[in-house]
Amino acid sequence: MTNKKIQLGQMGEEAAVAFLEREGYHILQRNFRNPLGEIDIIAKEGDTICFIEVKTRKTDAFGSPLESITKAKQRKIMHVALSYLKGRERIEANARFDVVSVFLNDEEPPRVSILKNAFEVN
Numbered sequence: 001m002t003n004k005k006i007q008l009g010q011m012g013e014e015a016a017v018a019f020l021e022r023e024g025y026h027i028l029q030r031n032f033r034n035p036l037g038e039i040d041i042i043a044k045e046g047d048t049i050c051f052i053e054v055k056t057r058k059t060d061a062f063g064s065p066l067e068s069i070t071k072a073k074q075r076k077i078m079h080v081a082l083s084y085l086k087g088r089e090r091i092e093a094n095a096r097f098d099v100v101s102v103f104l105n106d107e108e109p110p111r112v113s114i115l116k117n118a119f120e121v122n
Contacts, residue, residue, distance in 0.1 A: 012056025012102035013040060015110040019100065023114070025050065037080045041100075048094040051081040053118075056102040065101040066115060074119045 017027060025043040032039045041052040053073075055065030062068075077097060085091050099118040103111040 008058070008104065009054075009056055011104055012110075013054050015056075015102045015104070015112050016041065016052070016054045016100040019112040019114070020052070032080070032084060034080060034083055036083055037076045039077060039080050039084070042084065048096055049085070049090065050096055050098050050116075051077060051084075052098045052100055053077060054100045054102060056104060058103070058105055060103070066099050066118060069099060069118070 013030070017030070020027065020041065020043055023045075025045050027041060027043050028049070029042040030040070032042055039051050040054040041050075043050045043052060053069060055068055057065055074097070081095065081097070082091075085093060085095065096117050097119050099115045101111075101113050101115070
């Protein structure tokens with residue numbers, strides 16, 4: 001991955017965290033990694049643990065950020081989330097998978113939106 005792409009992702013994640021905190025989420029962890037993969041943000045909204053994938057773009061020319069999360073990526077996120085919950089003995093906790101879309105360009109403030117329950121365990 002190029003430095004510019006990494007930097008764009010980091011800026012998007014910062015914008016996502018600021019947005020989530022304004023929306024009342026409590027950030028539990030960022031960039032949670034284990035041998036199964038990574039989850040960008042783990043947060044709590046009320047009594048629900050939210051596993052949040054952040055997708056940052058400069059344009060939607062290549063599709064929406066949500067469209068870039070394939071079924072395989074969803075399964076990977078689900079396995080990492082399950083591992084996180086098991087490791088904290090929270091397997092019975094309310095949980096969901098959200099996607100935060102961040103559009104960044106030099107001319108305007110970040111445009112941030114969230115899709116709650118973006119996908120489900122199946």
